Amino acid sequence: MVTYQLDIWGEMCPIPIIKTQRKLKEMSCGDVLILETDHSCTSRALVVWAREHGHDIKEEEVSNGIWRLELIKKRD
Amino acid sequence: MLKKSQQKLNLGFSIFILLLILLLLQVSVKLALTFAVSLGLGFVLQKSRFCFVSAFRDPLLTGTTKLTEAVILLLAISVPGFAIVYHLAETLNYPLQLYVTPFGIHTFMGGILFGTGMVLAGGCASGVLMRIGEGFAMQMVALGGLLIGVFIGKNSIPFMLSTFYEFPGIFLPDIMGWGPAVALQLFILFVLWKVTRWWQKKQKGFE
Amino acid sequence: MRKELEVIYKGPWAYWVGAVVLAILNIAVLVIRQRPWGITTNMEDWSVWIASKIGLVNDLNLTFQELLVADGTYLNLGIILGAFWATVVASQARFHPIKEGKFAVSALIGGILMGIGARIAYGCNIGLVLNGIASSSLSGWIFMIAVFIGAWMGAKLLLRFLV
Numbered sequence: 001m002v003t004y005q006l007d008i009w010g011e012m013c014p015i016p017i018i019k020t021q022r023k024l025k026e027m028s029c030g031d032v033l034i035l036e037t038d039h040s041c042t043s044r045a046l047v048v049w050a051r052e053h054g055h056d057i058k059e060e061e062v063s064n065g066i067w068r069l070e071l072i073k074k075r076d
Numbered sequence: 077m078l079k080k081s082q083q084k085l086n087l088g089f090s091i092f093i094l095l096l097i098l099l100l101l102q103v104s105v106k107l108a109l110t111f112a113v114s115l116g117l118g119f120v121l122q123k124s125r126f127c128f129v130s131a132f133r134d135p136l137l138t139g140t141t142k143l144t145e146a147v148i149l150l151l152a153i154s155v156p157g158f159a160i161v162y163h164l165a166e167t168l169n170y171p172l173q174l175y176v177t178p179f180g181i182h183t184f185m186g187g188i189l190f191g192t193g194m195v196l197a198g199g200c201a202s203g204v205l206m207r208i209g210e211g212f213a214m215q216m217v218a219l220g221g222l223l224i225g226v227f228i229g230k231n232s233i234p235f236m237l238s239t240f241y242e243f244p245g246i247f248l249p250d251i252m253g254w255g256p257a258v259a260l261q262l263f264i265l266f267v268l269w270k271v272t273r274w275w276q277k278k279q280k281g282f283e
Numbered sequence: 284m285r286k287e288l289e290v291i292y293k294g295p296w297a298y299w300v301g302a303v304v305l306a307i308l309n310i311a312v313l314v315i316r317q318r319p320w321g322i323t324t325n326m327e328d329w330s331v332w333i334a335s336k337i338g339l340v341n342d343l344n345l346t347f348q349e350l351l352v353a354d355g356t357y358l359n360l361g362i363i364l365g366a367f368w369a370t371v372v373a374s375q376a377r378f379h380p381i382k383e384g385k386f387a388v389s390a391l392i393g394g395i396l397m398g399i400g401a402r403i404a405y406g407c408n409i410g411l412v413l414n415g416i417a418s419s420s421l422s423g424w425i426f427m428i429a430v431f432i433g434a435w436m437g438a439k440l441l442l443r444f445l446v
Contacts, residue, residue, distance in 0.1 A: 209369075
């Protein structure tokens with residue numbers, strides 16, 4: 001199990017998801033990806049996207065208007 | 077980075093809003109009510125992270141269709157809702173206008189420009205306003221662009237009208253009656269919803 | 284129970300909940316305003332007023348006082364303040380600066396395209412897609428198809444220049 005980080009800070013909606021999609025391709029099942037964003041819609045969209053595609057995701061508000069996401073890759 | 081409560085700010089802002097509504101009540105009740113409802117609209121847009129851009133863009137780009145389905149639901153409630161309100165208003169003699177506009181090739185062109193622009197700006201007109209409220213500098217720039225664009229667009233309407241023919245607005249109940257018009261639109265929305273579901277299954281590729 | 288209550292003011296609400304509440308409020312706007320909800324018509328008035336103030340156009344049909352009592356102004360202002368309120372209630376308010384210059388350029392270009400498009404078609408996503416279709420007007424459906432094609436083109440541009 002490896003933990004990866006991805007910088008999506010301050011980016012608007014579709015870009016973080018596309019970056020995540022690309023990053024997930026490099027990872028193997030069971031790996032963890034940590035994301036941090038200050039964009040409420042992006043955080044929500046990532047959670048919905050990850051659940052729809054069968055990955056585990058945990059959303060946590062770490063500071064005022066900043067969300068930390070922990071995504072575990074479950075399938076290819 | 078510790079999380080701080082912003083309830084003091086909340087209290088101050090609530091008082092400011094209350095005073096603003098009281099001030100508007102002095103002008104007219106209608107204005108105050110409009111303002112109160114639009115506050116609600118902004119609140120709901122932010123809380124549910126509603127985004128029309130995402131509804132149009134994401135099915136093709138990332139394969140999520142949750143928001144598209146929500147927009148279809150919104151339309152499916154609004155179509156009969158508007159029909160009922162229109163009929164009630166007619167029986168009660170309450171003046172009411174629906175939004176039926178003339179159309180032509182420029183409607184289509186406008187849609188394509190609008191669609192392209194909203195993806196680049198990261199929000200459609202309502203999304204831009206909502207994200208300004210959330211404090212995004214990027215959408216503040218987008219609002220500046222929007223004001224410039226609206227000005228250009230307004231002044232290009234005479235050119236559009238002389239270049240393209242404009243058809244008068246078609247109000248569907250006029251040509252087929254209210255019942256069939258509402259039924260037809262609901263049927264189209266239902267088909268769109270089915271297509272969206274099918275598309276999502278295909279994108280997920282499992283289950 | 285506390286957790287469920289927290290979702291109400293903290294969010295995020297499910298998308299379909301938002302859709303239902305928005306539909307109800309949208310109908311409320313129609314009843315109160317006697318006209319459907321629209322955004323860009325009022326923006327046009329403001330842009331003409333600003334243009335006349337900086338000397339781009341001479342004919343000033345509307346005054347500042349008229350704009351201040353126009354219901355469209357308060358619809359737009361209400362969305363901004365309502366969204367701000369929603370973030371403050373949840374203690375999520377913060378200023379979000381632009382990350383890179385290219386995002387500012389994209390926002391400006393996108394805004395201009397959106398403005399032109401909204402005015403030559405007589406409406407935006409709210410005025411023409413939502414309320415045009417809800418008013419059973421054919422232009423709403425035409426505009427919706429065009430916006431879908433446009434969003435696809437925009438997504439291609441975004442993938443090319445911003446990712």
